[in-house]
Amino acid sequence: MIRHAIIAASLVFAAPLAANAQDGAGTAAGAATGAVGGALVGGPVGAVVGGVAGAVVGGISDDRRSRFRGYVVEEQVPSYRIEREVVVGTELPPGTVRYYEVPSEYGVNEYRYTVINERTVLVDPATNRIVQIIE
Numbered sequence: 001m002i003r004h005a006i007i008a009a010s011l012v013f014a015a016p017l018a019a020n021a022q023d024g025a026g027t028a029a030g031a032a033t034g035a036v037g038g039a040l041v042g043g044p045v046g047a048v049v050g051g052v053a054g055a056v057v058g059g060i061s062d063d064r065r066s067r068f069r070g071y072v073v074e075e076q077v078p079s080y081r082i083e084r085e086v087v088v089g090t091e092l093p094p095g096t097v098r099y100y101e102v103p104s105e106y107g108v109n110e111y112r113y114t115v116i117n118e119r120t121v122l123v124d125p126a127t128n129r130i131v132q133i134i135e
């Protein structure tokens with residue numbers, strides 16, 4: 001138990017360093033989203049780990065999200081329905097959801113997007129995991 005507390009404490013102190021390594025845009029949202037997803041999976045320690053991972057992973061920056069949501073609406077991307085809650089880290093069923101390329105202007109070429117349960121999400125196509133929810 002003490003080991004978990006030490007790991008959690010060190011991750012809390014590492015989070016600002018990881019956040020500063022990015023361009024700053026979207027880091028706070030990524031950290032918050034990651035923390036919520038981590039808390040659901042792993043409790044308090046999961047929240048810390050998820051917060052750090054969310055800050056490091058990044059995604060579409062805060063100032064571009066609204067424009068990206070409008071883009072997805074214009075593209076009339078269908079919404080897929082899954083039974084699980086849509087949170088960062090959720091693994092989507094392989095082969096059942098179509099992913100779309102994110103235009104280069106949004107700066108996340110390694111990810112794809114789709115709409116799950118009426119929510120636009122960024123997905124890592126290598127793992128089928130949701131890396132960002134675009135709200």
